[in-house]
Amino acid sequence: MIKIKKSDFSTFITNLQKNYSVFAPVTDGKATAFKKIKSAEDINNKVLNTKRSPKEIFFPQSEVLFQYTEEGIKVPKREEKPFAIWGMRNCDTKSLLLLDKVFGEAHQMPKKDMYKDPYWKEKYDNCLVFNLACNKPLSTCFCNWFDGGPFNNTGSDIFVIENDENYIFEAVSDKGKKFLKEFKTAEQVSDKEIKKIEKLKETAESYLAEKEDISSLFSKTKEIWDETIWDEIAAKCINCGACAFVCPTCHCFDVSDEGKGKKGKRIRLWDSCMFAIFTKEASGHNPRSQSLQRVRQRVMHKYNYFMDNYDEHLCTGCGRCVVVCPVNLDIREVIKKIIRY
Amino acid sequence: MIQNLRTEVKKLLKDKKVDIVLGWGKGSLPLSSTPVFIQKEEDADRLIFDETCRNNLTTYLTKDKRKLGKTYDKIGIIVKGCDARSIVLYAVEKQINKENVVIIGVPCNGILEKKKVLQKTENKEILESKIDGKNVHLKGRDFDLTIPLKDVLCDSCLTCRYPDAPVHDIFIGKPRKKVDIKDEFKNVIDFEKKSSQERWEYIKEEYSKCIRCYACRNVCPACYCNECFVDQNDPQWIGKTPEVTDSIIFHLIRNLHVAGRCVDCGACVSACPVDLDLRIMNKKVEKEIKERFDYTAGLDVNEKPAMASYCENEKQDFIMG
Ligand code: SF4
Ligand code: SF4
Ligand code: SF4
Ligand code: SF4
Ligand code: SF4
Numbered sequence: 001m002i003k004i005k006k007s008d009f010s011t012f013i014t015n016l017q018k019n020y021s022v023f024a025p026v027t028d029g030k031a032t033a034f035k036k037i038k039s040a041e042d043i044n045n046k047v048l049n050t051k052r053s054p055k056e057i058f059f060p061q062s063e064v065l066f067q068y069t070e071e072g073i074k075v076p077k078r079e080e081k082p083f084a085i086w087g088m089r090n091c092d093t094k095s096l097l098l099l100d101k102v103f104g105e106a107h108q109m110p111k112k113d114m115y116k117d118p119y120w121k122e123k124y125d126n127c128l129v130f131n132l133a134c135n136k137p138l139s140t141c142f143c144n145w146f147d148g149g150p151f152n153n154t155g156s157d158i159f160v161i162e163n164d165e166n167y168i169f170e171a172v173s174d175k176g177k178k179f180l181k182e183f184k185t186a187e188q189v190s191d192k193e194i195k196k197i198e199k200l201k202e203t204a205e206s207y208l209a210e211k212e213d214i215s216s217l218f219s220k221t222k223e224i225w226d227e228t229i230w231d232e233i234a235a236k237c238i239n240c241g242a243c244a245f246v247c248p249t250c251h252c253f254d255v256s257d258e259g260k261g262k263k264g265k266r267i268r269l270w271d272s273c274m275f276a277i278f279t280k281e282a283s284g285h286n287p288r289s290q291s292l293q294r295v296r297q298r299v300m301h302k303y304n305y306f307m308d309n310y311d312e313h314l315c316t317g318c319g320r321c322v323v324v325c326p327v328n329l330d331i332r333e334v335i336k337k338i339i340r341y
Numbered sequence: 342m343i344q345n346l347r348t349e350v351k352k353l354l355k356d357k358k359v360d361i362v363l364g365w366g367k368g369s370l371p372l373s374s375t376p377v378f379i380q381k382e383e384d385a386d387r388l389i390f391d392e393t394c395r396n397n398l399t400t401y402l403t404k405d406k407r408k409l410g411k412t413y414d415k416i417g418i419i420v421k422g423c424d425a426r427s428i429v430l431y432a433v434e435k436q437i438n439k440e441n442v443v444i445i446g447v448p449c450n451g452i453l454e455k456k457k458v459l460q461k462t463e464n465k466e467i468l469e470s471k472i473d474g475k476n477v478h479l480k481g482r483d484f485d486l487t488i489p490l491k492d493v494l495c496d497s498c499l500t501c502r503y504p505d506a507p508v509h510d511i512f513i514g515k516p517r518k519k520v521d522i523k524d525e526f527k528n529v530i531d532f533e534k535k536s537s538q539e540r541w542e543y544i545k546e547e548y549s550k551c552i553r554c555y556a557c558r559n560v561c562p563a564c565y566c567n568e569c570f571v572d573q574n575d576p577q578w579i580g581k582t583p584e585v586t587d588s589i590i591f592h593l594i595r596n597l598h599v600a601g602r603c604v605d606c607g608a609c610v611s612a613c614p615v616d617l618d619l620r621i622m623n624k625k626v627e628k629e630i631k632e633r634f635d636y637t638a639g640l641d642v643n644e645k646p647a648m649a650s651y652c653e654n655e656k657q658d659f660i661m662g
Contacts, residue, residue: 030550030615031550031552031614031615047464051614051615052552061553061583062582062584139466235376235378236377236378236401238400238559239559240560241554241555241556242556244554254581256577256580256581267582276572277568277572322370324614327375327376327396328368328369328370330370333369
């Protein structure tokens with residue numbers, strides 16, 4: 001483990017920017033979000049969970065796939081430098097692994113050479129992810145239900161712990177090891193400081209609400225598909241897309257052509273299974289015309305279908321949807337209800 | 342008050358006057374409530390009414406299947422003043438048969454805007470809260486704060502002239518008549534004084550926050566179209582990106598769609614996850630309608646709505662010629 005002084009943070013970021021496009025949590029009068037920063041001053045290291053999730057760095061809400069004219073198609077030029085993301089929390093770094101199963105890796109799927117999304121891969125494959133430990137989890141955090149935690153580091157390259165004076169770095173992946181090796185100006189961390197980290201970790205974990213044993217969640221969801229429990233769960237949902245749009249793991253998209261005359265562009269846009277139009281077919285028929293069916297879809301995708309395909313829940317317990325839902329449909333309560341049904 | 346409400350609801354269910362009652366229950370987060378749908382007498386004890394009862398539950402009344410799932414013959418609904426006015430809107434627009442809805446009014450002292458509270462705590466998380474008539478007491482991990490309730494009420498509540506359901510079948514307690522408010526349109530008047538450049542900058546800045554989640558539309562009682570114009574894709578009326586050029590069209594059209602129908606319940610404002618100022622334009626349109634047609638939405642079931650009627654001596658100065 002090595003460390004840098006907090007007072008050197010700004011230099012650290014400037015150096016990082018030489019080789020990377022750096023993204024970090026930014027508060028600028030709009031919802032806190034991960035944005036490409038100009039300098040360290042833009043960074044808000046205090047915010048725990050950004051309002052908008054970092055998935056948009058790799059999978060933006062709207063992304064031009066290509067432009068077309070009569071001559072043919074043109075794929076927009078990408079960023080040249082690889083991305084470095086500073087200040088992600090464990091619930092977010094983990095979400096990247098989950099999204100990568102869909103867009104990138106595609107491992108464990110029946111067919112090995114599944115389609116890999118070039119737009120995702122090009123940004124994700126070379127990126128460097130710094131996972132900042134959460135010293136003070138929120139009351140809506142429930143990463144511990146999904147084997148994550150304020151001091152876990154799954155899905156990151158470098159784990160960062162903040163104490164009063166320093167940022168302490170620990171390599172997680174090979175990419176992270178390589179980065180830290182070349183990082184000459186850092187100091188070694190003393191044993192005493194390492195001991196103190198244990199304390200920070202204990203305190204952070206004590207902030208989390210009680211862990212729910214969700215081992216039966218998958219099997220339970222298999223049994224309840226046509227049960228009345230969904231009436232109860234879904235009744236108050238107004239089918240907006242707030243939960244899906246702030247969620248770091250929701251990844252449904254729509255493709256839309258915007259053209260005029262003989263030229264235009266094809267755009268990929270976030271979509272949500274909560275929207276009525278999501279499954280509306282060209283004939284006018286809608287297999288999920290009712291709210292209940294759509295709520296069930298979102299819950300089942302998170303805690304059943306994704307598990308079926310990839311052996312993981314499509315939720316990291318970040319709690320963002322809990323905070324934004326305008327009718328207080330709390331996904332933690334949904335999970336508890338299902339388990340106890 | 343709350344006991345009387347619960348007793349009343351139990352009675353309605355027992356006498357089979359209603360099949361279901363829409364009300365608020367305790368939410369899972371501090372300063373939150375959540376819609377509850379009561380069908381059994383004993384469940385009526387879950388009902389609450391206080392400054393956290395934010396949602397305008399009338400949005401669940403429209404026949405559109407996206408709300409409430411099933412259809413019920415007789416529905417009871419607990420309403421604040423603004424909510425009651427949405428029911429009038431539904432009746433005027435023939436969306437419900439008022440005979441089938443039992444309107445239960447509760448005395449409203451204003452609803453708390455959680456976003457304002459979070460500004461006061463500088464976005465620090467609230468872990469415990471208590472509201473005692475005049476003040477809100479908040480506790481977080483490293484702070485203790487007491488703030489006057491009036492500083493954190495919804496903007497809509499601060500200018501509300503009809504806090505107690507102007508139309509109701511049952512009222513818990515005694516309804517106040519209209520409350521006198523002098524500067525109902527203050528935010529609009531201040532805004533109108535700015536230069537067009539400044540106004541444009543503000544609107545652009547605000548609408549560029551939008552993530553197109555449609556929470557504002559979906560909580561809104563006035564937005565009940567089976568197919569919203571933003572969802573139509575043949576033809577596709579507007580672009581679907583979160584770029585301000587697209588989202589501004591969504592918002593301006595929605596402003597016009599709710600013109601003379603918006604009851605300023607503020608549900609959209611509170612629902613927006615990115616804190617967009619949705620009220621300024623709605624209030625501007627409301628002011629225009631008030632000045633031009635002397636019409637206030639949701640007060641009288643028999644009055645013709647401003648946008649659905651015509652009379653010869655209406656102001657026509659907006660027609661350029
Ligand atoms: S859910 Fe866990 S990892 Fe995410 S912010 Fe909260 S404590 Fe940190
Ligand atoms: S479903 Fe909710 S808690 Fe789970 S990852 Fe998505 S936003 Fe976070
Ligand atoms: S769960 Fe909440 S946020 Fe999600 S669609 Fe339903 S009402 Fe909207
Ligand atoms: S536009 Fe907003 S304030 Fe007006 S009725 Fe709809 S939700 Fe209420
Ligand atoms: S709720 Fe807010 S973010 Fe969502 S569509 Fe409405 S204005 Fe945009």
